[in-house]
Amino acid sequence: MKLGSKLAFGASILVLGAAGTAAAQDDDTLRQSTVTVTGSAIAGTPEDAALPVDVLTAGDLKIEGSPSITELIRNLGVSSGVDGQTNQFASNGLEGTSNVNLRGLGPARTLVLINGRRQTVHPYAIGEQAQLFVDTNMIPSAAVGRIEVLKDGAAAIYGSDAIAGVVNFITRDDLSGFEIGGDYSTFDGTDGDYNINAAYGLQGDNWSWVTSVGYNFRNEVPLLEKDWAILPYEDNPVGGWSSLSNPGYYVPLGVVNGAIGAISGPVLDSGCTDVGGTVVGTCRFQFTQFDNLVEEEERYQVFSEYNRTFANGVDFHLEGLYGFSDVPSWKTSPSYPPQVLTNQVVPGSHPGLQQYMADNPGAFPAGTLAALYIGRSFGWGGFPGTNNGPQEGFRTYESYRLAGDLTGQWSNGVTWDTALSWSTTEGERITNDTYINGLTIALQGFGLCGDANTGAVPAGAVPGQGGCEYYNPFSNAIQAGAINGNANPQYNPALANSAALADWMTDGVGTVVTTDLLVWDASVSGISNVQTSGGSVGWAAGVQVRREGYEVDPNEVTDLTVNPGPGGTGPFSFLAGTTPADRDQTIYAVFGELQVPLFEDVDMQFAVRYEDYGGEVGSTFDPKVAGKWQVNDQLALRGSAQTSFRGPTLNQLDGVATTLQFVSAASAFKAVDQFGNPELSPESAFSFNIGGLYDNLNGFTASIDYYNFDFSDPIIVEDQADIVGAAVAAINAGDTENPIISRITFTDNNDDGINQANEIARIRTNIVNGPDIKTSGIDLRAEQVWDMGASEFSIGGEATYIIEYDVDDFEIEGVLIAGGDRVGQFNRSNFSRSLPQWKGNFFANWAMGNHNVRGVMRHVDSYDDERAAAARGGVGAEIDSQTTFDAFYTYRADAFDLGLSVVNITDEDPPFAAFDLNYDPYTHNPFGRTFKVSVTTRFGG
Template identity: 30%
Template sequence: MKFTPKKTAIAAFVGAQMLALSSVAVAQDSQADSAENEAQDVELILVTGSFVRRSENFESPSPLAVIDSVSIDAIGAKNIADITQTLTINTGSENAPDAFTQNATAGTSNINLRGLGVASTLVLLNNRRQVVNAQQTNEGLNFVDTSSLVPMIAIDRMEIIKDGASALYGSDAVAGVVNFITKRNYDGAKVTVDYQDGAHGDNKEYIMQGLWGATFDKGNVMAAISYTNRSPLFLSDRRLSRPQDDTSALGNPGAYFFTQGPLAGTPVIDPFGCAEFGGFPQLLAPPGTVPGLDIGLCGFDFGPGYSYVPDETRVNAYMKASYELSDSLVWTSEVSYARNRAERGGAPSFPILTGPLVPATHPNNPFGQGVVFFGRAEGNGFEADPANTESDTFRFNTAIQGELDDGFWELSYTNATNDFLFSVEDVIESEFLLALNGLGGQGCDPVNGTPGQGSCEYFNPFASSYTTSPNSQNVIDSFSGLQVIDSNSDLEVFEGFASFDVFDLDGGVAGLAIGAQYREETLEQDYDALSNQDSFTFVIGNPDFKDSLDVWAAFAEIALPFTDDLDVQIALRYEDYGGEIGDTVDPKLAFNWRATDDFSLRGSISTSFRAPSVFMRNGGATTLQQLADPLLGGANAFAAVRTSGNENLTPEQSEAYNIGFSFEPVDDWSIELDYWNFDFEDLIIQESAQAILNANPSDTDRIIRAGDPLTGPLVQVNNTFVNASSLNTNGFDIVTSYKIETEFGTFVPNLTATYITTYDLVDPQAGEIDGAGRRNFGNIGVSSPELRANFGLGWQNGAYSANLFARYVSAYDDDQNCADNGGTGVPAAGCGSAGLQEIDSHATYDAQVNVDLGTILDTQTSYVLTLGGINLTDEEPPQVFTNSGFDSKVHDPRGRQLYVRVAVEF
């Protein structure tokens, strides 16, 4: 086989250093003819996005970004989330999940290429699939938790296909593929210790990692382990929000609805007090309208107890071994395990959304009639209750690879599972009602007991509990329960393929790869017995469910080097989901034309098919979301959103194309520019609860309100999954770098940027939306600033190196608030000429200095000391008038982070 090396730049720069594509995955030696007809070894490699081995000088027809371990270290990344957060092609990922944006996924992280959803990017580990997280996002999406892959010290590089790859990898690769590749044939040992300290609160992070590898005559083995301990950052440590942004209408002290008389259905503030006990009176009528009473609600600022960053510990372990069974047969196996534990802060107790009746006989009831309590069991002055997540991920892969005379074959098996346990305390409705009727307390017999006597106690919901009639801990404990969601996700994959030469062309030998795959995905969620009965007053509950999805697939790819300058790739994949989902055939056509030694043109076009997930079809969940109630002038309300699965979903389909070029105008200066376009039809989405509210705030079938069902305070919104009409997004990526050699060292300035020109969507409730440059709070989209850019400067001189970064996110509109109303929401009539509130542009600056002490001291052991800082100027994220005060899907709330790393390699 003959290869003619070309001067190329597969991916010039992502991060700080020149990113070179090194030998990956599978390799063999091949003979290439030199000018003197002398034999020389040319290594063949598998590049992400192809099953045909190519020359190491091959230039991919798909836009491929490569981030190597040097670049990962250069940005000061402590985990994979730190990498993806800086990628300009990533938008809307949930790398800092909290109670306001993601109720039950603290401690996880994910990737969202092009803002197409965290389930639309296929995440691979050494070209193999990983199981999805068993606990879904608020939007009902199960994603690969990148925090549970492998220790960072084991990663050699990260390769990203940016133009969609369903024709090669299946429906999960709608937006692209991110392939994490571990080190190969590592021989030695390495230990790193990181310490990071934040400028606010007690937010610190410790990371210890170890790597060991050995190479033998017929194989090699590598093992890695890491331990991470991260302390929390609470809203009270760095308050970015205004009190009103985190204020719930349901507090303690609370409010009460009359059930009879002329004030029936009217809320009144607790007559024993509100503001004097830390509440925020929200008057709905002028004082004196009702003598002795204030019509309105007593708000509660729940923000201080919540955390931006959870208290987290994480252990990741990974082992890989390869053994040559013969000269042409290699067996490889991998085992990985991740144990994550996270605790995020919360409120003292959740709002009680069930409208419990306080009887007229209650000894503390001042109204002389039964009233409906609109508040929470514990509020101001009480300690916050945390929520806890426990995630355990196990993955096993084994593969055998054999060489053919003109190619190779491979069989592999993957088995992976994620066990995810979420627990949070809430009020049990039936026990709370007993306590309001004097039959509370853990020792009370509600059948034979006497209200308020002996071991039977009243719970006092009124503000007099702060003074003359306090509640005992015993009665509070009697109606407090723990919601526990035990979720399990399993993945099993059998896959085989063969790649071989088929015929000669002017540019070399055409390669053909054919293969088949079977995979089974199972999802199970087991709720506690109380949740099965919808017994909680806020998190409510949910029935258990278990279901699975079987997928059969066959695929083929042919690589056609028509000339020395033109390569064409054709791929085709068939997938059969069975049942009502059906099957699909998705093709991809791509080319790379090297017009000159300095200029090459690439393009690709493909279709994609994404089936509804197990959860979307059969699952169900209740999440807690911040919503703007049009009946209250757009005022924020924290309410339950009850989502049910939809068995009538149809698969979504899309087309994607990319056109780009690589150009080297002068030596060591590379420029890459790509235009990308994704066009979706029948997009599967969870209905926007906000859009449902906006469309008809008095829809009694889908919206539950306290008191008056048409106008009362918001309690719950019911939604499901639907096929939206369409989503179209396109834009430009630019990557450029210039290597400058001077007597003071090597300087490498670089730029990586993504500009979104279009993010148009049709929402079933919100209608047609121009989502580019918009937060998309009120529709199915994600936050989409139009421009994200990273400017970098790398320097190296002998044993010393340094990196500087400037990271920029452009301004975008906040469709939750009008520009002229002080952040009080968007009224039902819209914002008029004032327009939407703008979220300011944001720029942060990072720096790092490295000293190779081993080189300076002339030792055989490598000692590298690293000092660095992230967001050195401690810039606050742009203010957003919402819970927590910033957009957690775009910006980082932590502020300045200083770190030190010591790496020792033997």
């Protein structure tokens, strides 16, 4: 069907996505007037044009307690599967960042702009999707005047990435004087979070200069502070419980048929339960007890802009941004489990083994000469050197932005605009892991004196002597349980592992990754002499050139070109190394747009864009058509239809990245290697929106919108769950030649010649163009306002209902992977995010003079955990719905603002989910009842 025949007029309304429109105020600085420009390149486009745009002003946000950008985006009904909470188990190394995910299509498919111009992406991708995104945490909230959310494809105007829509952060340029403010929030288990913001503005006759700064601090919150976050094994077997523990278990080795082999089944360490473990087949270790719900974060932000109108009428705009985000002490498990276990042999001469056998007669069978150690290098005893606590790493991100533009008008009335913007972000991540060779030789007594990286041992070195130390994996090395504090009756201080040995055995797997973006834009627009029944036709045309850069600089021990390690994936037991990269690409684009007032009450928009990536990626051509029909004074209809696209990013075209993911078949986290693909095609979508807007002209407004996205060739990372499931099924069926089995590296510990699920070591996934996706839904909104003279009262609400999110079947290595409708699912077994069928926000607001009182009810629908019972530990078949209530009070005077908030008044816990943290971090707020106070004062101006 042709694009033109698919177009239907539709309608939407400019609403506060979080909780409806704020009540009007006498002070228009609280409720700013807005002029929407997002969605069109034609100067002067009215805010009631034919596109579904939500506008959230600074005043709107203030009467909802001045939420952080992360909180704001999470609450939007059109958002699903948002990163933002610190959570290493869902967001894979993205601590300290935040993003936008409209329609659940993925954060990389929502284009984020600052003052209508692009910003470089964050250097680290979402691991399970290999998607790069703009980190909204780098934008200081004090600089934001309004946020415009276009819930529609917009590639014809903006180019790549605008598949699901556009979020445009518009900064304040009208401040005069000095403004300083701050807020403090607290909930059970935290020492509190606080933000300090300041802004100073100068206004001249033909110029302005406004500078905003922000400082944010979040205190660390251990998971142990929340009783729902740490559950016994029987309540949630997948809630952070690992079968590889410390103390671990051992396979006795002796002489079998003239060779060394296993002489009995595994032997569990008798000290397992004494130090906190749970015996279920093996000694289960709950690593999440060492993790945090919130990491300590510190962030600095500066934004400054200068505007001037020259004598010839040319407008000049210059802006700069600096952001620094630091997660200085990121906490994780004391150690990760090894991927390959066969070389971890405890010799018979090991003093820890000898002492254990003496204390536990008969534990090891007669003839034991050594033992194969299966477990973590550090666990229930904690990591020596950090007060026997977790391992620590860090993440730091630093962003710069400089953008300027010139805008003017020629004598013939044509407006011209040219802009140049540059932005860059550098990120550094360090995550500690254990050296493969270091653990091997330390078990042999050559810890500290040997080379942990290469495994080389000095000539003449004697195990356990002359500066050499044994690593002792037995419980007699653990003084007390690091979590429960219980004394270990078999502890022997002479056999304890030293902090120096722990530091020698581990090192930081680290990279410095830098992204940069240079964009030149030029456009012209005006009103033509062409007349229609409704007036003159407006037009715009422009060009854009973008240069994207992506550089990966691993440290020496992480660099596979320097340290390939014993298996080619690096020298560490769990985390893979990476290779250096320095890539760039230049994209060229041209676009055109027409605004056609067909009749007095019918307006149309037509736009096209051609964008060329060059090379194997190629080019795309995308049209758009939109229209609005003002049926009468009370009813308007509007709609749009367009194609949109997203080209592959540089991290997707090449290289290898590794993430840690829970592999259900192995009941453990495993390393998943993701390989880039230079043959990727751009992903594309056809979408349309139709709806209606009603205003009874007596305080009641309502809207309904139907949206539909038909998404082709989405760039995805193949699901490791699909690969593992297909490979295990092939093995069980005797189809050992199936090529999908080659995607998995096994370690055959049972020496039975059969690859078992519990012998999975690593999994290879590829970045590919995946199955087509079709999603549709309905946005609803209604509000009634009563003007009572001295005060105003309003009630209303908004909700989004997802009708379908249907994913086609596709193949991996010739194996059919079933798709299906993913609405109402947790989607932990596939590349999608959580998709509750509907979310809604309902509010009541009372405004009287300087006072504003607001109550909000938020509801998230229940949804299913689609995984088989075994994959979710037999628990959590359904994730319950959640309803919370918030209350806000705002007082505003000429020079002073006060805000008081209580979020989640009834202190509702997040619904249980069969996940490491026992809740769904993409959907629910885990903090409970939260109190917040905010104060702002102004001087001068």
